[in-house]
Amino acid sequence: MRPDIRVRFAPSPTGYLHIGGARTALFNWLFARHHGGTFVLRIEDTDLKRNTEEAAAAIYEGLRWLELNWDEGPHVGGKFGPYFQSERTEIYERYLKKLQDDGHIFEDQGALRFRSPREHVVVDDLVCGKIDFDLTNPGTHPDMTVRRPDGSWIFHFVNVIDDIEMKISHVIRGEDHLSNTPKHIELYRALGATPPRFAHIPLILNHDGSKMSKRDEGARVAAYIEQGYVPDAVRNYLCLLGWSPKDNREKIDIEEVVKLFELEKINRRNAAFDRDKCFWLNGQYIAQMSLDRFVELAKPFLRQAGIIAPVGGRDSVEPTKSIDGSAERRPTDEGYLRAVLAIVKEKIKLLSELPEWTSYFFTEDYEFDPAAAEKVFGKSEAATRLSALREEFRKIDNWNAGPIESTLKALVQKLDCKTGDLVHPARVAVSGRSVGPSLYHMLEVMGKERVLTRFERATAKFSKLPGVSF
């Protein structure tokens, strides 16, 4: 434990959490956890006093989703609060008074400015190394404003004061602040405070190298939540942007990263966000996670799609009307849901793909993809073969993938056709789609009765009007 190590993530409540901000938060969190220090969340709402809580909600949501829990800050408190800058005015007044008394402040048309000592300032950065800034020229480095005429505060000033007050030991932030750092150090010195250690981490850019702005797709953490990314995967990917375990591992547990993480090992170059790799990593996480975890993550997406009941607590599958108007008989238990999810788990890369991959398991009113129907049932033998397959399936007593497969294969021999000649019609018949999970497992999960019913219906549907488009 290193109680002296205190870091903070200090976002402005803009109404969303930027992916770059998320990584800054992540690196702060990793550093704190690595050393057993404290991770503080501070909301820098100097500018916008209204709707702060609302705008900050997206930040909380993003951080919680990534499981970057803060030790001090909004909701959890702490002995260095308040953690909203809008509530710290007296503190800033006090520091301003001190600077004024010491002659560091002068008025400029109503605004207050800090008079620079006009010296060289060396920033000894943990990531970038020692950098010498020449602040002697007022033309290139004007005295910074600390308070506007209307009394509102400027970021540089309150940021430094809060870091002093909150006893921040290491400032880990985006490289866009590197050039501001010498100014901040001047402030620390004028206040007689020891500056914290600084670590400026590289920025995240778009894939084409341009700066990622809030408008860019993928800039908001919320977008990943909506698209069905797994938090562990996104967090893992973010770890790899500017940091590396150096042993060629890509998928790496967060506990392991906490163990290995060091600021000195962070890259200095900006990194482009590679959506493909993040997507791939997400698939890896889904394929390798436990079924329990997958079910837990899948439920919100299934609820939203109306596939399972939108109630909290119980996720029973509600009967809906089938095509002929009678109430469907289908399993309403968790077991069926788990069985369905188990066979699509290794197939999907995003949780948002779940509805299209699972809806037909839960309703008789599933759509038939016209292209798939045309391709498979365009051949006149398809319906006949499906009918024959139904007859063979009808005889199966132990309805499991094994017997289902051997029965189908036996019929292939008998009819002297290819496996696909039976598999494809069967797949389209029960799902309406040409792609899906392993057929035999899918049929097993659906249950014999349901499969036979669907086969029958599809046979009728596709043998009636040969040649007519579906």
Place this chain on the structure above:
RNA sequence: GGCGCGUUCGUCUAGUGGUUAGGACACAGCCCUCUCAAGGCUGGUGCACGGGUUCGACUCCCGUACGCGCUGCCA
């Protein structure tokens, strides 16, 4: 413009004076196969450029180019 940071396959990276420059994603081909994936195998593409230093530079130094950031009474 000034100041600062950066520059290894398309992208993320390993590499710190002597390597056939390694891995991953993406891409192409093959295998597997009931579809789609997954998995396996194979392949191509890289040290921005120019000077130094050195027996020897991807590795060190200087310059150029390019990229990014800062240069606000934004954060």
